[in-house]
Amino acid sequence: MDWQTSEDTVPSAPVTEADARQLLGRPPATGAWRDGDPLGDRKFAAFGAFRTEQGRELPAYRLAYESWGELNAARDNAVLVLHALTGDSHLRGAAGPGHPTSGWWDDIVGPGAPVDTDRWFVIAPNMLGGCQGSTGPASIGPDGYEWASRFPYLTIRDQVAAQVRLADALGIDVWAAVIGGSMGGMHALEWAVGLPDRVQRVGILSSPPVNTADQIALNSVQLEAIRIDPRFQGGEYYDAGDGDGPTRGLALARRMALLNYRSPTELNQRFQRSWQSGVSPLGHGGRFAVESYLDFHGNKFTRRFDANSYITLVEAMNSHDVGRDRGGVEDALARVTATALVLGIDSDRLFPIDGQHRIARGIPHTLDGDRAVVLASDFGHDGFLIETSAVGGHLRRLLDS
Secondary structure (H helix, E strand, O other): OOOOOOOOOOOOOOOOHHHHHOOOOOOOOOOOOOOOOOOOOOEEEEEOOEEOOOOOEEOOEEEEEEEEOOOOOOOOOEEEEEOOOOOOOOOOOOOEOOEOOOOOOOOOEEOOOOEEOOOOEEEEEOOOOOOOOOOOOOOEOOOOOEOHHHOOOOOHHHHHHHHHHHHHHOOOOOEOEEEEEOHHHHHHHHHHHHOHHHEOEEEEEOOOOEOOHHHHHHHHHHHHHHHOOHHHHHHOOOOOOOOOOOHHHHHHHHHHHHHHHOOHHHHHHHHOOOEOOOOOOOOOOOOEHHHHHHHHHHHHHOOOOOHHHHHHHHHHHHOOEOOOOOOOHHHHHOOOOOEEEEEEEOOOOOOOHHHHHHHHHHOOOEOOOOOOEEEOOOOHHHHHHHOHHHHHHHHHHHHHO
């Protein structure tokens, strides 16, 4: 649940006039990638009927994904990298037609990088329910209209089940590693617990064993911000013109989320009580710089994401409980046979480090015993995306194990 773009994961900074010019013009009703848009580096895998845990059925679905490196003859060098809430398959590469942002882990994945694509065949899919090429609420249903509010409720386990079919289609029986951060870490953990024979190594970064009441509460106000936007129209907004979609609600949800992704230390150091302009915010109509910063990134987000997808994916995160129907968290973690790296950030206020320690205690084979690796960072939850040198070093250890 993080910013997931290199543009957004730089240290926080005041909004400039050049930044503001990026948002000229009215935002579209949805920032989803749609059929007919430039493909960029996406590939697609199509599948037949899919039944969710709740018994709902998609008559067919597809996953968008990107890949780097080559699958070897033994098919034993494949690495699955799973994105967080607002990410997509564009793990590395430049922004351009089809890709509104540059790769979100360019420093981690590539030739000679910690996840070395000269050695590993790397796959990064867009989650089922997402809005960057995989089937989601903005996709066209069998009746020729967007799924919109009719799109089924998904769990983390549903999304992993969809990824299993992708692995099968690619001829990958066992992943050399499954790596994910935040929401992607939930998927990685679910892979290791639910399909232990198919995962040799697992990297779980800044992710919890369960979504707690506190985290569900934080999510609930974001979803309500979207739903109370009059232009949300119960999720039926895809025919709206530019500027007439639920962008205010989605931008507000994003602003709320950003406060969970960064630490008080960073925000206080970067912005202090500075003003955005020479106009005082003390009763004279001006704004504090931190207000403009949140507003800018909220509005920018609406141009690359879909409000219904945001709801679908956040609700999937709320479903996360690795111990559900498995005898509890500890019994579930004991099923893992993969060698594990468990890593957290000391300033993470979204998924605090005690959750990562609990995962490390429960998994039989970790690189660091019964304690998670703890990175010291002022960047909060997003530290796993920003502290690439430290994170990359630990991923090298995992892949060399």
